[in-house]
Amino acid sequence: MDIDFSPQDLEFQREVRAWFQANTPESLKRKVITGQMLQKDEIVQWQRKLDDRGWLVTGWPKEYGGPGWTPTQRYIFDLERAAANAPVGLSMGVIMLGPVLIAFGTPEQKAQYLPRIRRCEDWWCQGYSEPGAGSDLASLKTAAVSDGDDYVINGSKIWTTYAHWATHMFCLVRTANTGKKQEGISFLLIEMDRPGIEIRPIVSIDGEHHLNQVFFTDVRVPKRNLVGREGQGWDIAKYLLTHERTSIAGVADSKAHLANLRAAASERRSGGRPAIEDPALRLKIARAEIDLMALEYTNFRVLAATAAGKAPGPESSLLKTMGTAVQQTLSELDVELAAELAWPWHEQGEFGQGRFAHAMPRYCFSRAATIYGGSDEVQKNVLAKMLLAGGAH
Known part of the structure; x- marks a missing residue:
């Protein structure tokens, strides 16, 4: 294009x-x-x-x-x-927390955290999902009870990426149980070395440890770590998620992935000829490219809106849904092209190690792409509300 x-x-x-x-x-x-x-x-x-x-x-x-x-x-x-x-x-500090602090943080919070995020002196993880509150995030139960100048935190978070590396967490906590459940949520910054925090590893299907469950038992956090107003956490969370979902779409990385896939198909031989000459495989690659072109045009529309001063809105849900579908398609094509080289017990040799050593783990973990950052079902609900409100153009 x-x-x-x-x-x-x-x-x-x-x-x-x-x-x-x-x-x-x-x-x-x-x-x-x-x-x-x-x-x-x-x-x-x-x-x-x-x-x-x-x-x-x-x-x-x-x-x-x-x-x-x-x-x-x-x-x-x-x-x-x-x-x-x-x-x-x-880091999540750059992609997600930084824009939130710029929009909602106090001058003191910006001065303290933004330079350290840039130099990676602080490493941030995201405390959103809980065992009973993932796609239905507003049902979260991790409680922050006021006690003098502190909040006392009890509860747990799950699927916490890189929590074992993190020095800090930006976390959604429940500060009230009255009214709508969204109205009782606040956005809190928590140092991970505070007493009462326990991190347990979760090894995912790709064999890697990047996920964790984090437990809070009577963890004291100063109220100066509150971002925005008490009870404003839901609005802040939605603002953050638009940045996360837009980045999850991964247009540029999918274009590079497709280029690498084509290069591998030219090198890989099947039936005595380059795999790229197989009509069935060429058709699948062409279909993936068409979907990726459509995704890129959607990305251009978001860029145009951003250039006009409009923050990403429901369009980020469309980008996330389309983008993760393309990522899954490309990972499937990796495994199809790798064939027997994708299996972990295969003696792959130099070519297999160079191109396909991690095809199967990448394929397996990509199944989660349509779930993390808000499941496809949640994104479609967001888009449906936009259409019903007359927001389609």
Whole structure:
């Protein structure tokens, strides 16, 4: 798909492309191509390298360290980053908490946390889901009871990504049980070394430990860690989720994934010829590309709205639904192309290790993509409400 960029944008694209080609370590490229999980030190080093260049917090306003790019430049940057097989490598502090603090935080909270997020001196995890409150997030029960200058926290959170690496958690807690259940939720910042916090690992189907369950037993948190007003947590959570769902769509990374898949299909031989010559496989790849083109056009509409000063709204739900479906399709094609090389007990050899060593784990974990960040069913409800309200264009 050809997109017309201005001469200034094309010059910017050349600058970004050259930087990623010169600065992306080969070890990280291999992990991105094969779908391996990056470790904390790799993410921290990569994040600091981007921050040194001024290219980490691309979505933040300039006064908080952002580069001051247009939405088109941010799109170009992400496109070139993914095309270079460079990792996203962004902590939840950069993607989710930073925009929330900029919008709702006190001057003291911004001064304390935003610079540390940029330098990855603090590592944040997200305390949203609970054993009885996932897609129905408003049913959360983790309680924060007022006690002088503190809240006392009791309850648990689950599916907490990188909690075992985290120094802090941004957390939804229940501060009231009257009125609508959404009205009793508050947004709290919690240091993970406070007494009464226990972290238990969850090893997912891909064999990796990136998920956890976190338990709170009489954990005291100062009230100065409250973001926004007490009871404003639901509105803040919705604001945060629009940023999360837009990033989950992963247009640039899916384009890079498709390019790597085509390259692998040209190298892989089936029946004495390159697999890419198989008509059935070519049709499947073409269908995935069409879906990805449609997703990219949807992304352009969100970019246009952002350029006009409109924050992402229900469109982020459409991006998330479409984007995760494309990701699952591509992971399925990885396994189909890998065939016997995808099985973990197979002696894969150099080619298998280079391309398909993690095809099956990536495929298995991608099943969760249509659940985390808000399930497909939740996203479709959001879109249905927009249509019923006359929000379709």
